């Protein structure tokens with residue numbers, strides 16, 4: 001069986017300690033030779049400058065292909081297209097185009113900014129027209145809180161591909177069937193582009209559970225029980241590594257050839273999962289850079 005290729009998501013550091021942590025994460029994970037790495041854009045568009053700095057620094061200093069996330073929140077169309085142009089000028093060719101959510105834990109749904117993009121479909125189309133970018137978009141195997149049905153969720157994804165997206169990366173999910181069912185339903189709806197599973201190595205079960213519940217993703221009872229026991233025995237990392245490795249293996253046995261890891265700027269679990277899958281760390285970062 002051929003081994004999958006991988007990519008890694010990071011968030012932009014907010015201070016010096018965070019910068020060191022990101023660099024350490026890169027040092028551990030770059031040797032797995034990711035196809036690309038991506039850098040998030042803070043909820044509510046709050047990290048615009050930090051994302052830009054992190055994206056360009058990783059590209060220049062680590063020599064990795066970097067995809068910059070962009071959202072429609074709290075910015076005019078002109079501002080977003082300016083950011084895209086500045087990425088183009090810096091040699092960044094990959095973008096992740098997202099609608100985003102309204103800022104704040106208790107904020108309501110998304111509302112377009114005055115003169116802003118109204119949806120990820122509009123954003124994708126405008127970025128495609130703006131230049132020669134590889135554009136990835138989000139996809140939701142367990143549905144999305146704003147989707148009226150799974151069919152509508154898939155129609156919406158198809159519209160993003162029709163607007164020019166090249167690939168989709170999914171929200172994390174806990175069971176392989178969520179992804180495989182979704183992939184089949186997308187294919188049945190005429191989607192031919194690649195849909196890459198997003199994998200969350202679970203560092204913190206309570207946090208992962210809260211996030212999943214907020215997104216409306218189902219949390220299997222057996223998984224909650226397993227983490228409760230593992231936490232009691234101080235074996236949470238072992239369980240997280242074993243479960244994610246099994247999830248990834250099932251996906252690759254079913255034809256998935258690329259895995260995207262949500263690293264949360266912590267490299268250990270992702271490294272252990274990649275190693276367990278048979279990937280080997282090759283060139284150290286010093287040689288990659």
Ligand code: FAD
Pocket residue numbers: 039040041042043044045069070071096097098099100101118119120121137138139140144145146147148152153154156157169170171198
């Ligand atoms: P969309 O695909 O546009 O919408 C999600 C669903 O809502 C659709 O499937 C559809 O069913 C429904 N919907 C939305 N708009 C409409 C419409 N106009 N008409 C009908 N139905 C509609 N957030 C950040 O703030 N920063 C990030 O860096 C970030 N990175 C992410 C990376 C990935 C891979 C993923 C999957 C998500 C990321 N998010 C990020 C979260 C994302 O912003 C939220 O999930 C947001 O609610 C949806 O954004 P989207 O572009 O995927 O939405």
